[in-house]
Amino acid sequence: MASYFVRLCFLIFLLSFSLQAQIENKKSHFMPKKTTGSYEEKKIKALYSLYNKGLEKEAFNKAHQILKTTKNNRTISSANLLLAYYFNKKAVIDSSIYYTYQSLKFNTVENDSLKIRLYSLAYNLLATNYKKRGLLGESKKWHLKGIEVSQKYNEKNLFYTHTHGLALVYSELGDYKNALKLFKQCLAYKEDPELIYGSYINIGDIYSAQKEYEISNQYLKKANILCQQENNHNCKAVIAISMAGNFEAQHKTTEALRLYNEAILIADENEYNQIALIARLSTGKIYLESEKYEKAKTIFISGLDNALKLGLLHEQTIIYKALKDIYIAQDDYKNAYHYNDKYYKIKDSITQLQNQKEINELDVKYKTSQKEKEIKVLQFENATKKLTLENQTEAIKNMLLQEEISKKINENTILFFQNSSDKKRNEISLLKKDQQLKALEISQQKETRIITIIAFLLLLIPITGLLFQYYKRLKAQRLVNSKQAEISSQKINTLLKEQELKLIKASISGQDKERKRISQELHDSIGGSLAAIKLQLNHVAKSNFSTIDSINKQLDETYQQVRNLSHTLLPKKFSNNKFCEVLQSYFNNISSASKLQIDFHTYPKKEINDMNEVIQIEVFKIIQELLTNTIKHAKATQIDIQFNLIENDLNILFEDNGTGFDTEHFTRGIGFINLENRTKQLQGSFLIDSKLKRGTIINIEIPITSDANTINDVENELYTNTIL
Template sequence: MIKKNIFFCFLFLNIGFVNAQDFEKSIDSLKQVYRTAIKIETKIDASIGLGKIYNRSNVDSAMTYFKKAVTLSEKNNLTAKKTESYSSLATSYIIKGKFDSSHYYFDKSEKLLDQATNYKLKTSFYGDKGILHYYEGNIDKAAESFQSALVIAKAENDNEEVIRYSNNTALAYTQLGKNEEAIEIYYDVLKLAESEGDKDHIGKILNNIGLIYENMNQFEEALGFYKKAFQVKKASATQIDIANAYYNMANMQLKLGENKKDSLLVKEAKTNFLNTLSISEENEYGNGKLYGFEGLGQIALNEKKYDEAKEIYIKMDSIASALNNQPIMGVSNLKLGVIAIEQNHFDVAKRRLEKAKEIIEKTGAPKDKAQLYSSLNALFAKEQNYKEAYRYLKLEKEIEEQLSSKNLQDKISNYEVKYQTEKKEKEILSQRADLAEKELSLNIKNTQLIGLVILAIVISLLGYLLFNQQKLKHKQLKKESELKEALVVIETQNKLQDQRLRISRDLHDNIGAQLTFIISSLDNLKYGFKLPDNLNDKLKYISEFTTSTIYELRDTIWAMNKSEISFEDLQSRISNFIEKANKSSEAVTFNFNVDQELKNNKMFTSVQGMNMYRIIQEAINNALKYAKASQIDVDFSFKNRMYEMTITDNGIGFDINQIALGNGLNNMKKRAHELDAEFEVTSVINKGTIIRVFKTKNT
């Protein structure tokens, strides 16, 4: 597909028009000044201002006011005003596509330019003259003119002008295939435009960055930039800029629609081409109409509606000839040549392509040259002239590589093989044609087979090495992750242990000491004063309760001081409790038994250990207080994959169905559930009670 948006996105991007934030208000104000001004210079300025605003929407009205400015400045011999008026009128002729008239007024302005004292007259002249060169297809001269304007703007520290002519220069570089230089300029000037809040140029720069992506065949990225530019332009851009934006989006939608076979995208493209054509016709934008026709013609060509496409391109060629628009004349002839190739009208195709070649090689963009060479390649390939096909394919490849486009080496090799084979066949046929042809075919097959085998081996080896490398890397990362996790766990455990130690010290030093003080104070009261019996009993109860609290506090501190509790720790603590219990019940025998396997391996957390201790403690207290037992056994075992703790007494027992569970049994049951264990009570009258806490697995 031939693209002309590289021209289209440039037109009026950077001509020095006033910023018409409020179009009607600006026109009314300037017309009032024009009618009432006494000074001739003021009247000329108002006339030029009106022309610049109308240049954005109604070129004929713009030319009327520019001509009034020319007449007034010539009549009063005002050199500076004549310079500006001539240049301004020349810009309108660019829009009209009348390049000869534009040159005429630029030449008149240039003769007076050395006398200009206002630097903006010079920057506008060089910038607008560069646009004329650009549309004529003389991109080198256009770049020179933009550079001249940019040098002046930088010397004057005029950021607005720097933005304008940097953008122009970058676009010219894009046209010349200097994408790397262009993109560097675009991103620098985009930052400057954003800092200046210049939305008009932000939209244009985004548009032109999209153009670079388009040149590199990255169409989705290009469409993204074109859409961003369109959103910015909608707020303040001219109708011609809006037409530009529609065309650029349509071009990418069409290209993506072709690649993805997406009919909806193609439909959107057609709508936007029609928008381009409509806006261009309303604003008498001659070149814009040509680009709208070009897009619609391409859709017809893609759909193989050759008669419709041919009619559009013939009309396009006629309009371009009337406007003397050489680049578009080149494109229209190129398109007509493509249609002729598709219809196998090779003589017509050759004539059209030769005419296109004459124009495009002189004034065309790199993309147009690439398409031209691609079409010539296709023509000669169909005529089986592989030597010429190969030559044009090489030229196409050079252009594509210059634009950082796709690699066409495979296609080139294909034509090169055909060309070389044809040449060899002619030589061999003069000697031993049949035998030589078979040998050549066999050699080619052997070479291909060997090449495929070698390629398969290399790919397999590389795949194996890559797999091993990734596997090793994965193992290393896993080890590092496990090490980090272990360090985090250790650090957390250390912090928790420090916290437990601090809390236990506080409990012991503060609360323990205070409870001890309470007991001492109660004893002093009992022995220091003669108190009634009922008060003495009350104080005795408080003292005993406080003493019990101290014991429980010590048990808690014992558990908190340990991050893990072993059976030895648990047995030692229970033994201390049993010794105290023995003092009050000397006739009772206590036994504590632990399986050797559990004793050597099992460790509990401090919470688990405390819960076990409290269950055992509560069970022994119950046996001592209520059961009248003579023997109490505490057993830890591991049987049939079940971990079990039992407290057995030989007391009087009770009927489990005849009594309600008291606080003691309920507390034991809750603590068992906190251990994720089952709780079971079995009691037989006159035989004793068994309290069983067990898990279904050893955890």
């Protein structure tokens, strides 16, 4: 558990400042600095301006609208990058990674500085996402690529952003020496305050891991002062967790729990999902060490659900290991074995996801370039010193020679000409020596060049061979992977079809039972009443007014029986349960039956639950029809459904990641006709946006303040359809 604490401390800043200080602070720099530009550039500027002002949901919706209408690659790339930011902040890692790759795919402008900045920002976002999932090798690879690009194009702020991210990876890997070196290097960059207090926090965490708690707290307090000035909630939550970790290491559990709970409160209020999860797992660790197994078990099982939803592999390994220890302590070896097996499966999955060869090559390349720079500086200094010494030696020789000549002139003027000739001979000798030295230097340079070329060729041949072998192995692996993917896809399609058949059979069985019940009701109650009325009508001429009153009463009773029967056929679950809860339960049943991930979001939930029951029933049937079409045709693995009630209009956004279709050339089936008819009957609008291999987005808007006549028409048709 001690190693768990150390890992936990360093994962904290990975969440907050690799996203907050390195991405959100940089997204404003991504936009062009000029206020003028094309219409497409203005749209993107407005989009990022909304996001920076905190109107993230509005920016999210406008980004989707832009993707539907624009054909400009730069605009598509920028909009996808904003969606990646949005999902990164919500800790929806898979979606963030998907939109980041989409951004890189459409970043096709040639020789453009904006293109280079987008590459560097996307690399940083990928590194942050993989870091969140616990794939430190992948994170390291993308930070090294980002450093290479930012150095090449002299992007100073992005260079420090990636340097900071690389330092975080070194911290996670336990390479504290290199991590401290890079963090302190980042402190020299004064133009980004978030990068500075982020470095303070990480330096504090490193000293905490080395049990130097006083030094750790000094750096954390420095960071806290800057966070208060910036009013950064993310930073406050991270510092609370770091200081709580220091108290916990010093066995001050009361103070530690107080700070962990403070961090949970801040994280929940601001939807920092992963920070909240880390703080809760820390409290669970304290309860586990205190042998309060039931409290610890509750926290870890709840945390496991969040970790699975967010796709956080590293947290899953921590939780599985903790649950294994709890069940061992409770002598429940069956569950202990189960979670131990889960732990090793996740560990194997993480190992397979990291391509260590490419990462190590980039790491060596980065360190080699740093060493080469240092060697060049030293060589230049040595050459300067050598040249200075040679000049000094030559000056001394000239001085001695001049003194000797002066003495000889003073001693004997007769020897003047002889001395002059001697001087000339000495100068000629010096010139010859200089020529010999230059010739020797030229010869040495030629030999050095020849040796360098030979060494380069000797290294190039095995490297070329290794690259060729690696290419062959990679090609074979790709073929194997594609075959496995085809087999897996066939198996999944088979299972889905079997599940659909089961659901259809169950539906038919339910319909048969309901028809039998309706038949019995009509025969026993309504049929008998109508027969009695017929007999009385045959004798109406002979009867008096009392008989007619009796017939009217029987007609009223028969009408009430028909109305009661039609009402019993309508769904009752909306009157017994809240509408949103019924929908969530329905989605959970479909997910468990078909392995289809369905994300359902509503706002505001209370007002949606209070809608007219007739509208709720129609909306429920619309959603049923949409899900049926997706399961049958789209081959999707994930569906996102959003209900937003805005100014008395219910907006339904239905999005899947399936195969999609061409909206201009497709046959409208009964399902789509029914959807349009239901929406039209509610005076709503129905829009479809889909492209091949991109998925489908359906936007439905329904007014919930329709007049009473419209509601009655819908209700009567609902009753009629149910009876028929």
